[in-house]
Amino acid sequence: MAATITKKIIHGIYDDEVPLLEACKKLKTAGIKIKDVFTPFPIHGIDPIVGVPRTRLAICAFIYGLTGLGLATLMMWYMMVSDWPTDVGGKPNWAYYFNIPAFIPITFESTVFCAGHGMALTYLLRCMLIPGASAKNPDPRTTNDKFMIYLELNDEQAHKADAILRSAGASEVNYKGTVTEKLAY
Amino acid sequence: MHAESQIREPLILGKKTYSQITDDIIRPVEGKANKYWYMLFTVAVLTFIWGLGCLSYTIGVGIGVWGSNNGVDWAWDITNFVWWIGIGHAGTLISAVLLLFRQKWRLGINRSAEAMTIFAVMCAAIFVLFHTGRVWLDYMLFPLPNQFGSLWPNFNSPLLWDVFAVSTYFTISCVFWYIGLIPDFGTIRDRAINPMVKKAYNILSFGWGGSARHWSRFEEVSLVLAGLSTPLVFSVHSIVSFDFATSILPGWHTTIFPPYFVSGAVFSGFAMVLTLMLIVRKVYNLQAYITVKHVEYMNIVIIVTGSIVGVAYLTELFISWYGGVEFEQYAFLNRATGPYWWAYAAMMTCNVVSPQLFWFKKIRTSLVATFILSIVVNIGMWFERFVIIVPTLCRTFLPSTWNMYHPTFIDIGIFTGTIGMFFTFFLLFSRFFPVIAQAELKTILKVSGESQKEEAKHHAHEPAPTHAH
Numbered sequence: 209m210a211a212t213i214t215k216k217i218i219h220g221i222y223d224d225e226v227p228l229l230e231a232c233k234k235l236k237t238a239g240i241k242i243k244d245v246f247t248p249f250p251i252h253g254i255d256p257i258v259g260v261p262r263t264r265l266a267i268c269a270f271i272y273g274l275t276g277l278g279l280a281t282l283m284m285w286y287m288m289v290s291d292w293p294t295d296v297g298g299k300p301n302w303a304y305y306f307n308i309p310a311f312i313p314i315t316f317e318s319t320v321f322c323a324g325h326g327m328a329l330t331y332l333l334r335c336m337l338i339p340g341a342s343a344k345n346p347d348p349r350t351t352n353d354k355f356m357i358y359l360e361l362n363d364e365q366a367h368k369a370d371a372i373l374r375s376a377g378a379s380e381v382n383y384k385g386t387v388t389e390k391l392a393y
Numbered sequence: 394m395h396a397e398s399q400i401r402e403p404l405i406l407g408k409k410t411y412s413q414i415t416d417d418i419i420r421p422v423e424g425k426a427n428k429y430w431y432m433l434f435t436v437a438v439l440t441f442i443w444g445l446g447c448l449s450y451t452i453g454v455g456i457g458v459w460g461s462n463n464g465v466d467w468a469w470d471i472t473n474f475v476w477w478i479g480i481g482h483a484g485t486l487i488s489a490v491l492l493l494f495r496q497k498w499r500l501g502i503n504r505s506a507e508a509m510t511i512f513a514v515m516c517a518a519i520f521v522l523f524h525t526g527r528v529w530l531d532y533m534l535f536p537l538p539n540q541f542g543s544l545w546p547n548f549n550s551p552l553l554w555d556v557f558a559v560s561t562y563f564t565i566s567c568v569f570w571y572i573g574l575i576p577d578f579g580t581i582r583d584r585a586i587n588p589m590v591k592k593a594y595n596i597l598s599f600g601w602g603g604s605a606r607h608w609s610r611f612e613e614v615s616l617v618l619a620g621l622s623t624p625l626v627f628s629v630h631s632i633v634s635f636d637f638a639t640s641i642l643p644g645w646h647t648t649i650f651p652p653y654f655v656s657g658a659v660f661s662g663f664a665m666v667l668t669l670m671l672i673v674r675k676v677y678n679l680q681a682y683i684t685v686k687h688v689e690y691m692n693i694v695i696i697v698t699g700s701i702v703g704v705a706y707l708t709e710l711f712i713s714w715y716g717g718v719e720f721e722q723y724a725f726l727n728r729a730t731g732p733y734w735w736a737y738a739a740m741m742t743c744n745v746v747s748p749q750l751f752w753f754k755k756i757r758t759s760l761v762a763t764f765i766l767s768i769v770v771n772i773g774m775w776f777e778r779f780v781i782i783v784p785t786l787c788r789t790f791l792p793s794t795w796n797m798y799h800p801t802f803i804d805i806g807i808f809t810g811t812i813g814m815f816f817t818f819f820l821l822f823s824r825f826f827p828v829i830a831q832a833e834l835k836t837i838l839k840v841s842g843e844s845q846k847e848e849a850k851h852h853a854h855e856p857a858p859t860h861a862h
Binding site: 244245246247248249250251252254255258260263265266269283284287288291292294296307310311313314316317318320321323324325327328331332334335336337338339340341342343344345348349350351352353 | 410411412415536543545546547548549551553554557558561564565568569572575576579580582583584595596597598599600601602603604605606607608609610611612613614616617618621622624625628632635832833835836
């Protein structure tokens, strides 16, 4: 039987991003893991403190873009060279490179199309942002003007975190029940 | 935090807090529309329906009901297409190019400007789809596998590039706009009291929560989409200009067209943004967020792009004379002094002379003057496209094909119909969607808010704090 551990859910609510950042730094120094932070707008410089890794979405966009480039080239090669070398003004397309300047605009558009849509879809799926998904913020005020640190901690750490959250100027520290986690071996 | 010079004027007026920003921007969505909204909406919908009637008549009877004829085979349709597409460009320019240049004033206007882009491209699409004559066969514009043998569209043709460019532009603009809207829908959802409204906005918000991870990705997506949209927006109007520039007609066959069209597009687009924003800020009481400074910034863009357009007109004239090709010379002489001289005169006055008035600070910071001039600019830009298309086609190489063009009431009806459609969609947008990107706007409150600026000023006057260790 797997051993389990019960952790307290703590919502540290702030009225401004400055004390929230302060609290995050103090929690980090104290070695307390911040589960998540919910804010009404993006806060610059918070990522390394909370431990959010650099997103790889831009790399995805690059790969999608290359895919678009390849697909457009393949399509135009097939339609204009392989399947039927259209003769325009006595200049049939016997090879792709004969006419490459004319193919650049659509190659570019297709690159942008695939990169943009692919990246947007990846972003939505990666964040599980799906039509009909239930709201992911535990407190509805965090999309307006409240800033929240979300913690899941055992009793000893919770005690320590409570003091840190309040000392940094939390307007509220709410306990929202517990979660049971399996202990990892 | 990023510090900003004290000389710069605040972008958010009044001593606003985060929750006040939310209230000010979301309230119009939650409240009931006033009677002005209903009045405008009724007029817009009626005009839209009139346009739909004219379109149905075109489908039923055939494209002969338009004024286009054998010589002038492109006329109001393509004029209106280029005009609408051009208007759309400002939205992308504001949200993408100004994002890359880190211009914070974009945040007051980017949402509505992007909405404007989408609706303008929809209006433009109507003209290209219908000018083919048989709108039900328009699927053949796309390279679809078909039953007609190896029948593929011609990828050497700028007209086909246009199909790809405009459809990419439209869908990418929609994606960019919606990604930005998601956090704001989340805010509306969390404030909603009516369960049906809450449900509707929950579906629209995709379950947005504002976690640090999501914001980090959100910013990356916005940045990369801006990086993709910037060359895209330049490519779209360049390709629109290729429709003309790759032909061999005198007056069209010029290499100056792509930059000239792109700056013209930005010029007319900013004018349309100003027309809309000046109404929106008044109707929805957003004077604190769309300030006179925003208007002034946009007017400065209008001076720059308007002057580029002016220089392009003069360059065209000079080169047609200097180039020594009689056909070119005649084409430009005909534009300026031929049967459509009045269109040329209107274009020159509205596009070259009127934007120069914005050099006066009094005029570019006057809302009434800006409103009037923004409409004048768009009239001028409509005439620019008309001048490029109709006078050129009515006097081509063969004098026996020369003839005049007169729009029919169907032409006029479809054009006014698209204006009705544009305003119908824009009014619906401003009623149900937040017209300012409130989540992103909050990021500049600490830097560009009025009270924060004042506070920083006080600190600057105090003696520097001494650090005792």
